[in-house]
Amino acid sequence: RKTGSVNIAGFSFPIEDEQTVEKLEATVRSNWLVRQAYVNLLRSHMTRSSEAYRIYDIVSSKIFTYRALQNYYLTLDRQPYFKQDNRKAMVNYDIFQGCMLEAWSD
Numbered sequence: 001r002k003t004g005s006v007n008i009a010g011f012s013f014p015i016e017d018e019q020t021v022e023k024l025e026a027t028v029r030s031n032w033l034v035r036q037a038y039v040n041l042l043r044s045h046m047t048r049s050s051e052a053y054r055i056y057d058i059v060s061s062k063i064f065t066y067r068a069l070q071n072y073y074l075t076l077d078r079q080p081y082f083k084q085d086n087r088k089a090m091v092n093y094d095i096f097q098g099c100m101l102e103a104w105s106d
Helices: 018-030 032-044 052-063 098-105
Strands: 006-008 011-013
Touching: 006 032, 011 018, 018 032, 032 052, 032 098
Parallel strands: none
Antiparallel strands: 006 011
């Protein structure tokens, strides 16, 4: 285990590769306890007073590495040029959408 890393249900954070991102997504969707632990991890890195624009910076440094996220993109209806055919839309992932909304909505 790396120094400074956090371990939840066999996942070491920050997550370093796409394969582990996909595995985390599948596990979070199928295991409520892992989902809650992941939501709590997200919550621990974002305070109520944190600026919303900092969410991606926090997530991309403490939860996932740049390498892990390089094949994913944020999707904004007003800015479809962010879409790239060889990348996956974060909006389709619970770990990037539902869990984050749950973590930071309290």
